[in-house]
Amino acid sequence: MFFLKQDVGLFDPSALLSLLDTNKQQHVERQLRIATTIFDAAAEAIVITDKNNYIYAVNPAFSQITGYSKAEILGKNPQFLSSGRHDASFYKAMWVVLSQKGQWQGEIWNRRKSGEIYPEWLTITKIEDENGEIFAFVAIFTDISKIKHDEEQLWRQTNYDFLTGLPNNTLLIDRLSNALIVANRENLLVALLFIDLDHFKVINNTLGHAVGDLLLQKVAQRLLTCVRDTDTVARFSGDKFTIVLGNLLKEDEIAVIAENIISKLTEPFELNGQTVFVGTSIGVTVYPADANDADILLRNADMAMYRAKAIGPNVYQFFTSKMNEQIHTRMGLEHDLRHAIEREELEIYYQPIVDLETGLVSKAEALLRWEHPTRGKVPPYEFIPLAEETGLIAKLGEWVLYTAAQQTSIWQTRTNLPIGVSVNVSTHQLKRGLSTATIADVLQTTQLSPELLSLEITESLLMEDTVANIQWFHKIKELGVKLSIDDFGTGYSSLSYLKRFPLDFLKIDRSFIRDSIGKQEDASLVKAIIAMANGLKLKVIAEGVETQEQLIFLHQLRCQYVQGFYFFKPMSVKDFERNILAKHGVPLLKKGLLRG
Incomplete structure (x- = not known):
């Protein structure tokens, strides 16, 4: 302060402005350097396009994810990355949201340079100048292939049997419920078949679990050949399988399929050099005659299967109202049997x-x-x-x-x-x-x-x-x-x-x-x-x-x-x-x- 007072006459205002401009320039340069470092080091792919949506900058992560070098894509429209999975209406809706809200975010499938289609999580933001005019777009995306793969694996583990690859009980109930909704709307029939293998435990215990597992896999394959692509074959548990037959017009169709299943499963199986024969017992229940609930239909089919097993081998039985009466009789008999000794x-x-x-x-x-x-x-x-x-x-x-x-x-x-x-x-x-x-x-x-x-x-x-x-x-x-x-x-x-x-x-x-x-x-x-x-x-x-x-x-x-x-x-x-x-x-x- 003392110096300024003594030399105030010597002070040059342009020198102060020059000093301020230098500080401002250094600040801007530092900000640009930070932005450039973030741009280059980001794990997410970043694409910058002009207002006409032509690419003029990408970061290294973009090349790592897509396989395209910077020189290969500058000046191109990002649509060349399209996978073909999304139609024109999808992209039209994207641009409507982007123009109205300034940003669009969602899952999209694109194509790498190798031709591989992959999923990504994409965010697109529009950039405007001081007059509100769009002069650029910034797109940031992440490859979510592993996340999708893990989700799919978890979903398969939850809904499919590991040994046979068939749907399990969870997916069975879901598909049966959906089939009932369609049948109710279209006035059609749905049949549920409950299939139990005869002599499986004998084979499993005598020839070993590895042969038993192989038998279950081959049974699953044969069952799939007996039904239509729209039907569901599921592994219920152990040596028990279920089949959902939808879109049926008459019960005669069910009987033909049941007979075909018995014919297929009674043919010999070749298992690691061993020729094995099994039989099968099939219980059948039909919507809407027997019930309109998935759980009740499953119970009915199970009862019908046990009736077939008692008559068998190699027969199928339809559930009837008489069998429903029998279950109540059975429950009463069980109650009385528990007290038979003391009485x-x-x-x-x-x-x-x-x-x-x-x-x-x-x-x-x-x-x-x-x-x-x-x-x-x-x-x-x-x-x-x-x-x-x-x-x-x-x-x-x-x-x-x-x-x-x-x-x-x-x-x-x-x-x-x-x-x-x-x-x-x-x-x-x-x-x-x-x-x-x-x-x-x-x-x-x-x-x-x-x-x-x-x-x-x-x-x-x-x-x-x-x-x-x-x-x-x-x-x-x-x-x-x-x-x-x-x-x-x-x-x-x-x-x-x-x-x-x-x-x-x-x-x-x-x-x-x-x-x-x-x-x-x-x-x-x-x-x-x-x-x-x-x-x-x-x-x-x-x-x-x-x-x-x-x-x-x-x-x-x-x-x-x-x-x-x-x-x-x-x-x-x-x-x-x-x-x-x-x-x-x-x-x-x-x-x-x-x-x-």
Whole structure:
């Protein structure tokens, strides 16, 4: 300040202005340098065009994303980047928004120099001068290919089955619901098919999960050939599939497709050098006759499938109102079954098993019967599957085991006769905790000699030859209890598991015995089974024996035991004591009868 006062006469105003201009210029240069650095370093592509939309500047990110160099695109209209996915109306609407609001933002598909079409998120802003006239446009965009890819992957994982590539339940319900909306509007039919494979678990357990997975993939491929492009084939779960048939005019079309599916799936499958055969059961429900709701239709189709499975194999069944009544009956039956033991409605009947050499009763099979207070006798084929499905089989099975063992122990003590008892054990019981400790406790509580108790095991349980199952079988043998394989020949019979398990008896299914006199195939099969069992030192029990011809045939083949109506039907405790125990020692076979 002092200097200025002393030399105020020497002050030059132009020098101050020059100093101010220099500072301003430096500031502008710095701002330009910052802007240029941002422009060049930005990860987003930046394109600047003049008012006529011709490119006069791009940044390096533009070249990285599009593949075009700066020299290749200067002076060109950006429309040469167009992918062709958007029509003229799309671009017209874009320019309307841009002119009215000054900016447009959205997703757009463009084309790289390589020809690849890719998605980008684009923002276009118009630039005006001090008079409000447009003199440039700035476009900034980002390649969102990875985001779209990740979204698509997530969507596929949510809506498609990983193994088969078919829609899953989520997408199934969505497509079924949409098909119902269209059908309602157009007055058309929609059919829902519920498909279950027969013998899949057997194949999966015997040949391995890799072969099982390959089978499911090939089944999916065959199902796709049975329907139209507009139909939906989905994998419901495990070995169950569903099909939505839309835009139908009459139910006859559905039956043709169902028959075609059965035909396709019953053809052999070649899986890693193995030839495999499967069957199928199909349940069918139709909109609007059966229901107008996706969830109810799915339930209906499931019910119809189980009805087909009971009739099968290789059949399809339509859902009917009668089946709807059956589900209510089933629910009531399940409720009553839960209380059947405490109400003392259950009873065990005993069917004698006869030794062909002595003609005497060797043991008896324990068979559960239910006398319902209002329904009367409920057939086992109705309530046993119900018990297995609901988990009641664990409680019922333990009750049968204890009651049969106790009754046999009483007979043993009272008569001193070595008549044993055979009790059925299903896969469901073992899975629900039937332990060797439970069986040991039954033997100890009832004081039954272990050798008088036999457990009849289904083939499906043997095929699940896990370490735990094999250990369970050996522990049963350590208790002294006998083991029998039930209904041999009806499943995926194999010598391999007969050698792995410590079995005592092999039981031939009644269906083979029934046709053994008159059908050469069945007769040959019975011969082969008995010869094989004798070779493995297993004793054979033939069930379903009803005629003298069958009896003579089995004796000639050296079958040791028989069971069937030729001798006795299953009988109550009182009838067993009167007809068997009281007459024990008197052979049931007349002398010379078995010589034919």
